[in-house]
Amino acid sequence: MIRVVLQQAERTAAQSHRGAARVRYLGWLVLSILALVLTAGIAVTIGPADVSLTDVTASLAGHLGLPGAAEVAPLTDSIVWQLRLPRVLTAAAVGAGLALSGAVMQSVTRNPLADPYLLGLSSGASLGAVCVIILGVAVALPAAAFLGALAALVATLSIARAGGTITPGRAVLSGLAIAQLGGAGTSFIIFWAAKGDSYREILNWLLGSLAGSSWSSVAISVSALVLVGAGIVLSATRLDAFTFGDTAAASLGIDVNRTRWILLGAVALLTGAMVAVSGAIGFVGLILPHLVRGLSGPGHRRLLPLTVVLGALFLILADTVARTVFDPRELPVGIITALIGVPVFIVLIKSRKAAAWS
Amino acid sequence: MVVILDRVSFRINGTPILTDVSAVVPTGAVTGLLGPNGAGKSTLLRLIAGLETADAGGIELDGEHVGGARVGVRAGARAGVLSALSRRDTARRVALLEQNAAPSVDLTVREVVLLGRIPHRSRVLGSFGGDDDHRVAEESLAMVGGSNLADRAWHTLSGGEQQRAQIARALAQRPSLLLLDEPNNHLDVSAQLGLLGQVRGLCAGAGSGSSAAADSGLGTGTESGSGSKSGSGLTAIIALHDLNLAAAFCDQILLLHRGRLVAAGTPEEVLRPSTIAMVYGVDCDVIPHPRGGHPVIVFSPAGAPGFASALTDDRHGRGQA
Numbered sequence: 159m160i161r162v163v164l165q166q167a168e169r170t171a172a173q174s175h176r177g178a179a180r181v182r183y184l185g186w187l188v189l190s191i192l193a194l195v196l197t198a199g200i201a202v203t204i205g206p207a208d209v210s211l212t213d214v215t216a217s218l219a220g221h222l223g224l225p226g227a228a229e230v231a232p233l234t235d236s237i238v239w240q241l242r243l244p245r246v247l248t249a250a251a252v253g254a255g256l257a258l259s260g261a262v263m264q265s266v267t268r269n270p271l272a273d274p275y276l277l278g279l280s281s282g283a284s285l286g287a288v289c290v291i292i293l294g295v296a297v298a299l300p301a302a303a304f305l306g307a308l309a310a311l312v313a314t315l316s317i318a319r320a321g322g323t324i325t326p327g328r329a330v331l332s333g334l335a336i337a338q339l340g341g342a343g344t345s346f347i348i349f350w351a352a353k354g355d356s357y358r359e360i361l362n363w364l365l366g367s368l369a370g371s372s373w374s375s376v377a378i379s380v381s382a383l384v385l386v387g388a389g390i391v392l393s394a395t396r397l398d399a400f401t402f403g404d405t406a407a408a409s410l411g412i413d414v415n416r417t418r419w420i421l422l423g424a425v426a427l428l429t430g431a432m433v434a435v436s437g438a439i440g441f442v443g444l445i446l447p448h449l450v451r452g453l454s455g456p457g458h459r460r461l462l463p464l465t466v467v468l469g470a471l472f473l474i475l476a477d478t479v480a481r482t483v484f485d486p487r488e489l490p491v492g493i494i495t496a497l498i499g500v501p502v503f504i505v506l507i508k509s510r511k512a513a514a515w516s
Numbered sequence: 517m518v519v520i521l522d523r524v525s526f527r528i529n530g531t532p533i534l535t536d537v538s539a540v541v542p543t544g545a546v547t548g549l550l551g552p553n554g555a556g557k558s559t560l561l562r563l564i565a566g567l568e569t570a571d572a573g574g575i576e577l578d579g580e581h582v583g584g585a586r587v588g589v590r591a592g593a594r595a596g597v598l599s600a601l602s603r604r605d606t607a608r609r610v611a612l613l614e615q616n617a618a619p620s621v622d623l624t625v626r627e628v629v630l631l632g633r634i635p636h637r638s639r640v641l642g643s644f645g646g647d648d649d650h651r652v653a654e655e656s657l658a659m660v661g662g663s664n665l666a667d668r669a670w671h672t673l674s675g676g677e678q679q680r681a682q683i684a685r686a687l688a689q690r691p692s693l694l695l696l697d698e699p700n701n702h703l704d705v706s707a708q709l710g711l712l713g714q715v716r717g718l719c720a721g722a723g724s725g726s727s728a729a730a731d732s733g734l735g736t737g738t739e740s741g742s743g744s745k746s747g748s749g750l751t752a753i754i755a756l757h758d759l760n761l762a763a764a765f766c767d768q769i770l771l772l773h774r775g776r777l778v779a780a781g782t783p784e785e786v787l788r789p790s791t792i793a794m795v796y797g798v799d800c801d802v803i804p805h806p807r808g809g810h811p812v813i814v815f816s817p818a819g820a821p822g823f824a825s826a827l828t829d830d831r832h833g834r835g836q837a
Contacts (some may be wrong), residue, residue: 455627456622
């Protein structure tokens with residue numbers, strides 16, 4: 159009898175422990191969403207022309223047809239609505255999409271260094287996009303970027319494969335080669351076509367830039383994020399099953415090959431759409447999932463939503479820095495993400511667990 | 517769970533891995549799967565778990581076919597009668613632990629054990645009201661005596677603790693059949709004995725008396741065999757290298773050699789000097805254990821392959837005696 163009571167007590171304690179963990183997670187999620195909305199609003203106000211937060215809300219209210227919208231000067235309104243808002247929204251969607259892509263790749267390839275940029279997907283997508291934009295290949299831009307990302311992914315994984323397995327180290331090395339090839343191809347095509355400032359354009363594709371963001375960029379990136387991202391977030395449990403490798407996943411009832419290729423295809427689609435509007439922005443997909451695991455734990459049902467929100471927040475911040483530090487000149491945003499991402503990469507490589515990756 | 521292997525054959529790129537393996541594993545039994553490296557032990561476990569499909573022959577779990585049928589005429593005729601289990605259905609009945617599995621990210625033991633609930637969750641979102649999953653996970657951990665490990669991080673565990681956590685994960689699947697592939701790798705002798713003793717206890721517990729505690733609703737069966745569905749006991753098949761451990765802990769032994777089943781039966785029946793000499797090519801004596809009475813295999817270094825070929829004739833002579 160006493161033992162039963164003790165067990166009950168233990169169970170209650172464990173439940174309240176879990177309850178606390180859940181509350182803590184929801185706290186982080188709500189806090190992150192608030193921070194995202196606030197940061198997005200403030201980011202719109204930052205720039206050469208003075209715009210206040212009130213102008214931003216008034217402009218938004220006006221365009222969305224909300225009642226009681228205050229008057230905004232037409233110039234301010236068009237700066238907010240035509241320039242800065244599309245850029246901030248694109249940054250948010252791209253950051254969220256890349257971070258989500260990284261989380262999925264790290265899970266299904268069991269590679270803590272997996273990321274669309276390091277494994278060459280981003281430069282494959284750039285090459286595809288540039289083929290459409292410069293050479294005028296008659297395919298929709300996101301479709302070409304998707305095909306480029308998919309080709310790069312398949313190439314990287316086939317090169318890395320040895321004896322039926324792919325070690326994280328080999329995957330990164332193969333990704334490096336494919337990324338170089340994609341970057342070289344992108345640069346060559348832009349240089350060869352040579353209209354206007356080709357160096358600037360090459361830089362923007364190789365390092366990523368959100369400078370040209372318009373409402374069509376928003377449409378491409380947000381719709382990809384919503385459609386593909388929703389599918390991925392709904393597969394969270396399946397991603398958990400990969401934690402102990404393929405055999406364990408299969409013995410947990412997962413169709414391993416089918417699931418892996420569907421999810422990697424989704425990642426290629428997501429990365430393709432993001433690169434099509436912003437070029438190859440590095441390290442977002444690598445570092446965000448690692449940072450978020452610290453807050454959410456490794457379970458994907460918690461990891462993925464928070465990764466989406468914080469990925470969006472991270473890239474808005476990085477892009478705001480990129481367009482303001484050398485005002486009026488703009489840095490490619492990839493420089494900022496690399497400055498933050500490379501130290502994190504080094505910490506990962508040097509970590510205790512890294513010995514097992516080679 | 518009764519496992520029936522009916523003339524199972526399996527090839528990889530034309531190379532036969534298993535040939536005509538037929539055997540019956542009764543409910544509640546601990547079966548040792550023995551054989552030299554490359555004999556086909558792991559492959560047989562994967563076939564039973566439905567991770568591979570046999571080229572010929574069939575595997576039945578409690579009368580249901582495992583795996584999609586890549587069938588001959590005979591098995592095809594049977595498939596008409598028996599339902600075939602899907603991957604997911606199989607995962608709710610069979611848990612397989614492979615050798616040396618490690619997680620790709622650092623998890624706590626509780627999180628590791630909860631992975632075992634995946635086959636029981638809804639396909640899309642998974643269950644968000646996970647209290648039931650948590651209860652099963654805690655019970656599973658208690659069954660391997662690992663309740664105190666729940667909040668430990670994986671990389672802080674010893675090899676034996678990691679294996680216990682893994683077995684708890686397998687038990688959280690609520691399987692009727694537990695398949696272990698060389699679970700003793702890298703464990704010290706006390707952890708090896710502890711692990712096999714635990715598996716032994718789980719099978720015996722599920723097969724017999726402890727069902728009363730599970731049914732009464734008291735104590736939620738933390739020390740009983742409630743990990744199995746009521747009415748069908750937990751059955752275990754363990755691939756092992758150590759013949760003495762197999763002799764000590766297994767009810768029956770299946771001995772594989774080059775993909776064929778060369779002996780099956782109780783440890784006394786299978787583990788004979790002649791059989792061991794034929795399969796492993798080593799010289800040994802078998803004596804009864806001074807306390808348990810089960811066979812103990814004592815190896816002679818002089819009979820090691822290449823050590824002294826002159827002994828070969830003598831070895832065969834003794835083996836047949």
